[in-house]
Amino acid sequence: MTNSISGAKRAKYLKKPQQDAIEALLDVYSKVSKRNALLEDYYEGDVMVKDIGIDVLPRDADVHVDLSCNWPEKAVDALANRSRFDGFVFKDLESNPVLDRIVKDNHLATDYKRHVIGQLKRGCMFATVGRMGPGVNVRFHGADSAAGIWDELHGRLGSGFVIANRARTAYSPHRAVPVQINLHMPGSVTEIRRSFQNPGEWVADTQLQPNDCPLMVAFRFRPTDSKPLGSTRITKAVRDLTDDVLRVRLALAVSTAFYAVPQKYLLGLTDEQYDSLIGSKWSTYINSVFMSTRDGATGEVPKLGQLQANSPQALIDLIRSDAALFAGATSVPLNSLGIIQDNPSSAEAIEAARADLIDVANDLNDDNAASLRDVAIMAMAVASNKPISYITDEEAGVEAHFKDPRIASMAAQADAACKIAAVDEGFAGTDVFYEMNGFDSATITRIQAQKRRTMGMNLLASAAGQADE
Numbered sequence: 001m002t003n004s005i006s007g008a009k010r011a012k013y014l015k016k017p018q019q020d021a022i023e024a025l026l027d028v029y030s031k032v033s034k035r036n037a038l039l040e041d042y043y044e045g046d047v048m049v050k051d052i053g054i055d056v057l058p059r060d061a062d063v064h065v066d067l068s069c070n071w072p073e074k075a076v077d078a079l080a081n082r083s084r085f086d087g088f089v090f091k092d093l094e095s096n097p098v099l100d101r102i103v104k105d106n107h108l109a110t111d112y113k114r115h116v117i118g119q120l121k122r123g124c125m126f127a128t129v130g131r132m133g134p135g136v137n138v139r140f141h142g143a144d145s146a147a148g149i150w151d152e153l154h155g156r157l158g159s160g161f162v163i164a165n166r167a168r169t170a171y172s173p174h175r176a177v178p179v180q181i182n183l184h185m186p187g188s189v190t191e192i193r194r195s196f197q198n199p200g201e202w203v204a205d206t207q208l209q210p211n212d213c214p215l216m217v218a219f220r221f222r223p224t225d226s227k228p229l230g231s232t233r234i235t236k237a238v239r240d241l242t243d244d245v246l247r248v249r250l251a252l253a254v255s256t257a258f259y260a261v262p263q264k265y266l267l268g269l270t271d272e273q274y275d276s277l278i279g280s281k282w283s284t285y286i287n288s289v290f291m292s293t294r295d296g297a298t299g300e301v302p303k304l305g306q307l308q309a310n311s312p313q314a315l316i317d318l319i320r321s322d323a324a325l326f327a328g329a330t331s332v333p334l335n336s337l338g339i340i341q342d343n344p345s346s347a348e349a350i351e352a353a354r355a356d357l358i359d360v361a362n363d364l365n366d367d368n369a370a371s372l373r374d375v376a377i378m379a380m381a382v383a384s385n386k387p388i389s390y391i392t393d394e395e396a397g398v399e400a401h402f403k404d405p406r407i408a409s410m411a412a413q414a415d416a417a418c419k420i421a422a423v424d425e426g427f428a429g430t431d432v433f434y435e436m437n438g439f440d441s442a443t444i445t446r447i448q449a450q451k452r453r454t455m456g457m458n459l460l461a462s463a464a465g466q467a468d469e
Contacts, residue, residue: 078336
């Protein structure tokens with residue numbers, strides 16, 4: 001992928017500051033692309049069993065075992081499922097129609113849900129804000145199609161680029177290739193487009209934007225001083241444990257085969273008996289009766305025996321041990337890894353096992369809420385054709401709202417809602433009350449609309465009654 005976009009730094013009409021920025025970003029993109037591909041392989045279960053110098057199967061053995069492990073996927077998805085963006089709220093406003101329209105038009109909730117998986121896989125994702133036609137365009141991008149350089153002084157991205165469009169071309173008719181790259185810098189957005197006829201020809205168009213920050217926001221998972229753009233959920237410990245369980249599963253497949261079909265032996269065969277059996281060893285093994293005559297010279301009969309097969313239980317115990325280590329490293333409960341306990345866990349034990357994961361989810365939601373707030377402010381500024389510094393205090397009070405990562409049962413949520421409504425009469429009938437009772441946003445809208453319609457009809461009937469009097 002890096003080679004396919006490397007020509008962008010030589011685009012026509014590219015100014016020197018933009019050229020230096022895109023060159024630095026392409027260098028970053030190139031350095032992390034191999035690592036990102038490795039993390040993707042672990043997530044998809046496409047890694048092979050790693051040799052540690054002791055072959056369970058000889059290299060020249062005509063045996064093939066397909067193995068995979070979905071534990072890295074579990075580590076990512078278990079956390080991603082607990083980060084559910086639920087729209088924006090305001091401190092001093094009931095809502096903002098402009099931002100509500102942007103959220104709906106860009107499908108931000110579903111787009112966030114799809115890309116947060118990539119954030120956890122690779123450590124970060126990005127969101128860009130711009131104008132497309134009469135509306136505001138907000139798009140999320142994974143680290144496989146974007147790159148950024150962190151500005152430590154200002155605590156934000158200093159610059160970044162995203163692959164904005166892919167398409168089939170005359171030189172790539174069967175596979176879509178990048179044809180547009182957007183470079184985001186303080187004060188400007190540069191669109192770098194590739195020719196559909198000539199793969200090496202790129203043309204740049206720089207447009208000024210009235211802000212001293214790029215219209216691009218980074219979403220970082222557990223950033224550190226050495227990794228300002230975040231850390232992957234598929235850590236070295238996760239990868240090492242995945243490699244180990246794959247080795248154990250290979251040994252288990254071999255052990256199970258020998259355990260199911262233990263090796264047998266026949267001693268004392270005559271040459272004629274040996275010749276008749278050598279071509280049908282498996283048929284001889286599965287036949288219910290094996291018949292043989294005595295040796296005419298010695299009077300001996302063949303001796304049939306069976307080698308003792310090793311039980312696969314020790315390997316099964318190893319997998320359980322790896323699962324326990326994996327659960328400790330990722331806070332994913334053992335039952336989510338396919339390990340069934342002898343004694344079923346109580347509800348309290350299950351909740352305690354998920355407590356660490358919920359803490360990590362809360363941290364993720366807090367960090368992503370701050371990034372989503374930046375996206376919302378940028379989107380409102382672009383929609384109003386004004387700099388970010390001109391945002392009003394009411395608009396600046398926007399906050400991103402996430403659903404509770406504990407994912408409580410519907411009965412528990414409804415019970416809690418009714419108890420709150422019992423002590424706070426104004427809570428009953430609110431959108432939050434209906435949400436806690438399990439209604440989706442479309443149903444809540446219908447309920448509130450019908451309530452308003454009924455209230456209006458009652459007022460009209462009351463007014464008509466008073467007029468008749």
